[in-house]
Amino acid sequence: xxxxxxxxxxxxxxxxxxxARVNVVAAYPITPQTxxxxxxxxxxxxxxxxxxxxRVESEHSxxxxxFGAALAGARVxxxxxxxxxxxxxxxxxxxxxxxxxxxxxxxxxTLGPPWNIWPDHTDYMDQxxxxxxxxxxxxxxxxxxxxxxAFKVSEDPRVYLPVMVGIEGFILGHTxxxxxxxxxxxxDEWLGPRRQPYVVDGSEYMAIGNLALPEDTEEFFMDIQNAxxxxxxxxxxxEEEYSKITGRxxxxxxECFKCEDAKYVxxxxxxxxxxxxxxxxxxxxEGYSVGLLRIRYYRxxxxxxxxxxxxSTKGVLVFDRAISFGSYGPIFLDTAASFLKxxxxxxxxxxxxxxxxxxNITSDDFSRILKRFVHEVESDGVxxxxxxxKGKVVR
Amino acid sequence: MKVIVEPSKxxxxxxRPLVGVAGKTGTWRLERPVVDNNxxxxxxLCEIHCPVNVIRVEPDAGVSIDxxxxxxCGLCADVCPVLAIKMVPEE
Numbered sequence: 001x002x003x004x005x006x007x008x009x010x011x012x013x014x015x016x017x018x019x020a021r022v023n024v025v026a027a028y029p030i031t032p033q034t035x036x037x038x039x040x041x042x043x044x045x046x047x048x049x050x051x052x053x054x055r056v057e058s059e060h061s062x063x064x065x066x067f068g069a070a071l072a073g074a075r076v077x078x079x080x081x082x083x084x085x086x087x088x089x090x091x092x093x094x095x096x097x098x099x100x101x102x103x104x105x106x107x108x109x110t111l112g113p114p115w116n117i118w119p120d121h122t123d124y125m126d127q128x129x130x131x132x133x134x135x136x137x138x139x140x141x142x143x144x145x146x147x148x149x150a151f152k153v154s155e156d157p158r159v160y161l162p163v164m165v166g167i168e169g170f171i172l173g174h175t176x177x178x179x180x181x182x183x184x185x186x187x188d189e190w191l192g193p194r195r196q197p198y199v200v201d202g203s204e205y206m207a208i209g210n211l212a213l214p215e216d217t218e219e220f221f222m223d224i225q226n227a228x229x230x231x232x233x234x235x236x237x238x239e240e241e242y243s244k245i246t247g248r249x250x251x252x253x254x255e256c257f258k259c260e261d262a263k264y265v266x267x268x269x270x271x272x273x274x275x276x277x278x279x280x281x282x283x284x285x286e287g288y289s290v291g292l293l294r295i296r297y298y299r300x301x302x303x304x305x306x307x308x309x310x311x312s313t314k315g316v317l318v319f320d321r322a323i324s325f326g327s328y329g330p331i332f333l334d335t336a337a338s339f340l341k342x343x344x345x346x347x348x349x350x351x352x353x354x355x356x357x358x359x360n361i362t363s364d365d366f367s368r369i370l371k372r373f374v375h376e377v378e379s380d381g382v383x384x385x386x387x388x389x390k391g392k393v394v395r
Numbered sequence: 396m397k398v399i400v401e402p403s404k405x406x407x408x409x410x411r412p413l414v415g416v417a418g419k420t421g422t423w424r425l426e427r428p429v430v431d432n433n434x435x436x437x438x439x440l441c442e443i444h445c446p447v448n449v450i451r452v453e454p455d456a457g458v459s460i461d462x463x464x465x466x467x468c469g470l471c472a473d474v475c476p477v478l479a480i481k482m483v484p485e486e
Contacts, residue, residue: 023396097408099408192399193398194397195398195401196398197402197403205412206409207410
């Protein structure tokens, strides 16, 4: 076994990039991400990491620099949050369309205005349609594991797509937890050298992303969709291999917590799933048959797996920490579509949007919502959508 | 740093530049500047103003233009104080 350190979520991301032996880091500081690249800068300065740190004037340039370095054959890493991620958005598309393997940490934070540094999933969900593989961690160990696995997934010839790993700012980003770090030689052997579909090294003239006709462009898009389908298998394979070298349990794209025999299943993603697990355990003690499906990979969306686990239940309650204004939460939309792919007779599916703007949702809140949902299903009175708003807290 | 280039089974948005890419003009220029070096006074205005930087003025030889890259914009003909450059239609 390697090292066991007490790390913040941000440092866990930095350590994952370090043991992956990235060659280039380009980043711009933004709360709450800044300490990720500060730590990487420390590693480089102390000679622990042989990489180039490119200091840039914006997030747009940060990912552009990483994109260029990746095309030239470097293993790259960057991290950002919130408004920075929005500023980067154009290059986020460029990277996936060019099939450049890149790994990026997203330390989520709500979008302004009003100006706010607390976490939710709105910035992360904004990248939903960019063609990146998207994972999301529940704790710092998982933040480390998913980031390290992201390099392997991204550089798999069946995939060749960039990967973003989400963690909630402050809640994980600035909270310290024990993190196990596998031995460097094991990681080197497992991850192997950098792989990519083409290299721009100046040996020949090459044009990237030049004009293509409509039919050709459509085929590029279809290829990304096919690669996403392949990625479903690849993420599972990569995690199985990773479990062997680290000895940590395999969880899959969706973690099932007491859901095998549950009559009611909650679906969630991110750090608040920990509170939800507490709530599920507590409700089990009270006699409620509830379970949890925790999404670890949001793209490609593990819809078939969720259907398989939740189809025989009476009710599915989807917790979203983001909202598509005028519609529902993104995870709910994906879940509902996944059920409709398989059957016309779905269980009750309800969407609860909560925790927006960093509002703290506790296990008591989850218990209250889950109990109410159970009673709604029993009495056939399910409202499909609820915005769980706690109102102002007296301070 | 070792990089393994494994071909992808997917289409990649990369291409070899053809004529017309990488700055070359190709076939779409409508007019080309033609210089009468006997009239030219070597004032260098055309070289200074050429937006694609393809004009060179030598004290003895006079003006030379690299037609591979010249876009035929006509600026050189406009700025020539002695009307030594004419724009003529492409063949």
